[in-house]
Amino acid sequence: MKKKGLLIFTSLFILISIFASDKFLANDGAGEDTSADEAQNFEVGEELDEDHMFTTMDAEGNIIEYDMSELEEETAAENSAQMRSRTIATYADVSVGVVNFKTKSSSSLNTTYTEDGTNRSGYVNGYYAADAAFLGYNSDRSKVKFMQAGVIGWVNASEVQVLDYTNTNQVKSVNFYRSEGGTIIHYGTNNISSSSYWLQTNVGPRQSYMQDNVVYYSYDGHYFYTTYSKMISDYKAGTRANSINPNNPYYNYYQYLSHRTKTNFTAANFNSFLLTKTNSSSKMNNLGSSFIQYQNSYGVNASLTFGIAANESAWGQSSIAKNKNNLFGHAAYDSDPSGSANGYSSAAYSIYYHTKVFISEGYLDTKDYSGRYYGSHLGDKASGINVKYASDPYWGEKAAAISWQMSKTYGAGDAGKYTIAIKSKGTNLNVRKEASSSSTALYQTGTSGDYPFIILGTVTGESINGNNVWYKIQSDTTLNANRTALTQDKGDYDYNNYYGYIHSSYVTIVNTGSGGSTGTVKGDVNGDGKVTSADYLFVKAYIMGTKSLTSDQQKAADVNGDGKVTSADYLKIKAYIMGTISGF
Template identity: 45%
Template sequence: MEGNDEITERTNDKGEYMKKRWLAIGLSICLALSMFSTLDVRVSAEDAGVAPAEETIVPPEEGETTLVEDETAIPAQEGDVSEDEKEEMSEENEADISAEENAVPSEEESVTPVEIQIMDEYGNITYIMDEVSPVVEEPSMRARTFDVSDKVVNLRAKKNGTAADVKNPMNYTEYGTGKKGYVYGYMGADAAYLGTENGKVKFMISGVIGMVNEAEVQVVSQSAEKVSSYYANGTSLIHIICSNMNAAPNDYRSELNVGPQQSYMKTGTKYYSYDGHYFYTDYSVMLADYRNNTRSRSINAQSPYYNYYQYLPFRSTTGYTATQLSSKINAKTNNSSKIWNLGNSLITNQNTYGINALLAAGIAANESAWGRSDIAQAKNNIFGLNAVDNSPGTSSDTYSTVDACVKNFAEGWMSKRYLNPNNENYYGGFLGNKASGVNVKYASDPYWGEKAAAIAWGLDSEGKDRYKYTLGVKDVISGTGYINLNVRKESNASSAQLFTAGPQTDHSFLILGQSSEFYKVQSDPVLNSGRTGIDGSTGRYDFSKMYAYVSSNYVTVVSGKVNQGTPGEGTSPPGKTADTLAVRRGNTYYFKYSLSDGVADLTVPYGKASDEVLIGDWDGDGVDSLCVRRGNIYYFKNGLSGGEADYVVRYGRAGDEVLVGDWDGNGVDTLCVRRGNTYYIKNSLSDGEADITVLYGRANDTVLVGDWDGDGTDTLCVRRGNVYYFKNSLSNGEADSAIPYGRATDQILTGDWDGDGKDTLCVRRGNAYHIKNGIAEGVADQVVLYGKADDITYAGRWKK
């Protein structure tokens, strides 16, 4: 090499030695170039568009709109350094690399055991000692190419290869708002890596996008087995939370039930998400979407998932009585627990201070390990009040009784502080995550809100509370908008502003109704008697008087339906009863009065286990009942009870396919015999000739019956694979509408699921029922769990 003669003469071995040194310099330069060539130029979300003058936008910080790569990272030109200086630089470079490697603890070094809380999918809580080093060993940096697409942030280790502080959470600054936050990596080790900007690592965990000094975290290669993920088990969606990226894949992890499996999910498939709303099957694709401020390549890009209990505002009520709630809680613990028979205290404080008793129970169970934690037992403190991370046992508050603790939590902590927009802890009045909700400031555990919600799902086994209310969310994609939405006294833009919701994304509202272009919502804070402002002097809450309005242009409905002009809870319209489910096991029928899981509301034995059974309203009283078919003889029962049939009718042949419907709109269901593509309809429960004969479809079609247009008359629908051809009259000819829905192999039920007078489809997969409330394709409006996967299921209206 030119210019190296003097070096060559020093020793016979130096030629080969210097080749290695020059190779080290070359690799260092390539590494620096590849690192900075992969970084994106970021434009703030606020620059994407201008909001109407009605609402307030949080402006970007000065200099935030465009990020410039660090100029000091550009390597010097070869001619700028002498050959002797190059040799010195090479030696220094090798020394620096060696020093960095030596900073990583060796396998022989001791690891400080850490106690970690683990929750399983049933809400059971255990504490384990984690004795595995959290530092991920990476291959030598000299042999790696830096690729942002496959990186993950290890929150339990620092850049220098030492473990993160076990006593204190990691502090960060939220990207887009500049607000300070904190997270405890020992409760959630991994975060999505979004890049490094000006010496700060940009990451996402639990919905929040944060910036942290790069020295405080370890950026490592992504391993599919050692990061948090989700899977659908056939009925529920389970969130697997990694607590130690260096441990075996199945060790040190929580598995949280975050709600019903969604219709767009496949059983057994692994999904990735760091916001819990949009799911991916490919980790690198997810990171690319995050960096580009989009969710377009997620499996549910048009239907973000919001865990109902995680985003249900506290300003709501449970349907369980104090006795029922105590029974639910007691089933998970014993009489030595500090939350034994807690139902009465929770309901009393719910009715006084407006804090949902079921959600409060979820928090108490999580914070106190079902009333068995040392703090709960010694201090009657079941909510972890003032149990700060670095000294929980010493700093936590002491109460004379558990009831006193519940009162202070509901009145002082929630109603006056965390649900008061004038308080610095306010990020929305719901459990939430690290992007929004009480979780932001109440707990360093990034999945604290999910855990309390998981317990609420388990306690609500009867389904009395799930999907009871209509929920709406502003800024449904984290990091793409920070609208500080005005909350007004009345439903117009000139009305007085009561408060602002805050810039946080994924802010949830409980929607009571709609007036013009405004949603009527339950107020998070206590309002004064004139409903002209916040009353911070009291925690007492009046559900009927404390409401407000927000512009519907900025809120996306994520659960339930909005009733126009009047308050509502997303339930059936007044005076109309929706269809629900019943399961059959042998000759016993288990009827449910609501679309929910849990114990049957009515159990009736009827007929034989081998009987074919039809469902219909045989006497026009508005309630469906059973009919046993044996050959061509039909045994009708006019009430949901056992005993003798009320009347017996002979019709058709023993081998006929038989359908049931109200063919003439008189409120009474009757029979229809199908032979091929010919339908023989009888308008009375009697034998004899058919009243109407109709040709429709093909002989091998699958046929469904329902009132598709709400005119009171049942008609036919032909199913071919996963395409449905609806006819709104009893006639031949073209279908009036056709839609694809579900899969060709799905079992289908029909019913009026929302009580609007129109029948729609329900896909059954195992014991999960994916219900659609309109004749349209797309994601199910509701997913309900009931019974077992091998049950025979019927749809009907079991009570008036």
């Protein structure tokens, strides 16, 4: 936080007071355009559709519509004055800088970039998040290197401004994180020249390495810094050594939770929570059962879907939601029998269409026709659905904040339920049918970093570099009945049969699930880290009734996965030790 930003509480109070006193609480906003066709338009810098309205969120999950006209006028005046004084010589020597993305006269205009190292195209809108970390120029200074919402990219220098962070006349606010009362709150700015913050999101519980009421800087949400300059120095050097958590990156549970999971929240929880944010006139009212129904049919977590709907439709009160039964900002569709463009016959139908067509058949299809697959999680601009769904770089974090609010209200064992592992950038990992590198590759992950897997269990398989531990993971994509290949345009999802295997060396577990142990290695009954004759003797003794096994030992002993420990398991472990089978 800048020295002149110490008035944040006062500024924030003034900002929210202005909202409350004017028309900003009308909740007529809608979310980002998300159709398959329009996703491609974003990449070439097309405008947002005419129904697009900007909303922001506070720390309690309240969604506020924002009138952009006044901000656009302010932006034009500010940028005009700054651009008049801007020269290459002045900005070439900026060592600790901020990239200002809010430079365009209209909030409907996105800014495109290419990701560093991959040349993957992306887009953001500076009116959602103005600031990014400045990492340098290319050789002729026609491109600016930046980091924002996890992505490191290159943007045309003519479309942004590079500002000196140390100049408090130019930079009065940048985004930051702070632990308040045991909860991490992310403050975001859409106006660098103002000391107010328009965005607050609940990112989850305070981490052990954090202190309450201390400002932390981060442009990836994983590594946190006590000073802006330390962060920039690390980013430029390609390290995170000076962060407060260099060996323990943070992953927002709901933001990195796969859609291919099930929530513990009930339909009644969704219905009652909605009424704490809005009233019964909401188009989301009494639709809890629809969120659960389509989760179970199409493999799309109801809590994550609920969060997207709340964010996109301003809790079901946006004009698109009211007039077109569209809870998700879907643009220009004629697929509904009603024949209404950008509309559905009911709000429940929009939930069906979102879960089946947009998510299960679209964003979670590794061979999606529109190239929208970057992982099955909400994510940010580095990975996940947020890469292509929204011009708001913190869209995924906002949707995740709704799940955090529900977890805080109802508990229900939902937060932290699943074990999540993360792979790093650059590895295009094969998800195999079995725990062997020669087994059929069901699909590939792509090279995106911060890519999560849901770990269902641990098995022994082919040894790679002396390590025979493989993870059974939930498949992102739909598979055929024999689990030999992916299927397309089939939204129906079988949680029990759609799984694959990855070698443990490629990923790091970042959350150990509370819903049951996944740390047991199949066959390693005595827990010594390897499968030996001692293990099948354990099983034999259990079968003979001379030894009891703990719950985890029974899971390890049940190598054929039939839910019980029998002589079949004993014989299979013995065969593995003798080398007649390669894995379980």
